[in-house]
Amino acid sequence: MRALVKYAAGKGNVGIREMPVRQPEDDELLIKIKYCGICGTDLHIEADEYPNTPPVIMGHEYCGTIVKVGAKAAAQWKEGERVVGELHTGACGKCRLCLAGKPHICDSKLALGSKYNGAFAEYLTLPARWAHRIPDGVSWEVAGVTEPFAITSHCLRERGHISDCDSVLITGSATMGLMSTILCGYLDVRNIIVSGTAVDCEQRFPLALNLGATRVVDVTSENLADVVNQVTDGNGVDGWIECSGSAAAINSGINIVRKTGQMVLIGLVGPAAIPVLWNQLLYKELDLFACFSSPPSSWEKALAVEPALAGKLRQLVTQIIPLAAWEQGFGAMRQGTAVKILVDLEA
Ligand SMILES: [Zn+2]
Numbered sequence: 001m002r003a004l005v006k007y008a009a010g011k012g013n014v015g016i017r018e019m020p021v022r023q024p025e026d027d028e029l030l031i032k033i034k035y036c037g038i039c040g041t042d043l044h045i046e047a048d049e050y051p052n053t054p055p056v057i058m059g060h061e062y063c064g065t066i067v068k069v070g071a072k073a074a075a076q077w078k079e080g081e082r083v084v085g086e087l088h089t090g091a092c093g094k095c096r097l098c099l100a101g102k103p104h105i106c107d108s109k110l111a112l113g114s115k116y117n118g119a120f121a122e123y124l125t126l127p128a129r130w131a132h133r134i135p136d137g138v139s140w141e142v143a144g145v146t147e148p149f150a151i152t153s154h155c156l157r158e159r160g161h162i163s164d165c166d167s168v169l170i171t172g173s174a175t176m177g178l179m180s181t182i183l184c185g186y187l188d189v190r191n192i193i194v195s196g197t198a199v200d201c202e203q204r205f206p207l208a209l210n211l212g213a214t215r216v217v218d219v220t221s222e223n224l225a226d227v228v229n230q231v232t233d234g235n236g237v238d239g240w241i242e243c244s245g246s247a248a249a250i251n252s253g254i255n256i257v258r259k260t261g262q263m264v265l266i267g268l269v270g271p272a273a274i275p276v277l278w279n280q281l282l283y284k285e286l287d288l289f290a291c292f293s294s295p296p297s298s299w300e301k302a303l304a305v306e307p308a309l310a311g312k313l314r315q316l317v318t319q320i321i322p323l324a325a326w327e328q329g330f331g332a333m334r335q336g337t338a339v340k341i342l343v344d345l346e347a
């Protein structure tokens, strides 16, 4: 089968290769992949800025159809079912974290798409425990963004308690910022302020407004603190969702969120340590929720609301490309000219 492979360590070393289809073990499923989304993590793997063990098939945001079921998995799964799946392959199932429902941060995890063969391929062989059924009526395009939506659900509903907020600031307007916008709307947040920079004005800000943002702010032309004060009668926002990974945005958020407010931290910063207004966290008694990845519970939450939010989630998919065009796809992600790009493995 054709697959996009990180074939050697170091910068670059990514290309389409012919790879064998691994037959499923007793507790595994063979999935014919429909779509696999390009994620920022894939760009970091290509640039060798994210841990990976080549040769490995990349891609972790996938959906597809079961074409073969291992003997033990047959009690729960059958051929022809449409599924999405988690990327927490290798998680041990026995440690304190796994037993607490947090295999996404298990020390033994070998993440699918970076340390375990992933889904930029025609077929994926997956331990059945990581699969989830796609709800009836949800399109492939919407199913294709389930993984980032599960992360958003974890961050806003399991770590943070964004449903308690009347006003929220979202710093950063790429996929995670826009998904947070959609979910804040679903959680009945009244004021949803999304900030970004001049590059967001053409595509991402109009999209944010379509998805439920009540105000967008280009911080290169407007003062974010002034806008927030205006919208919240000088109180500051109840919740702040950090999706940018920018040191400047992080410190402006700390200044803007109200006393006793929530900080939901999603965006990773670069490898270098960044200065933070630490005392403000204490003076304001802020609740800080640092978030990473997507435990199984968050997949259930995401899939349960996908039918209701399908129309909005679909708008995040701005391009669908064949595998052969992967380099253009990676380039568009780097330049910020696309929100979510799905690779069609059947094209
Ligand atoms: Zn991802």
Ligand SMILES: [Zn+2]
Pocket: 091, 092, 093, 094, 095, 096, 097, 098, 099, 103, 106, 107, 108
């Ligand atoms: Zn474990």
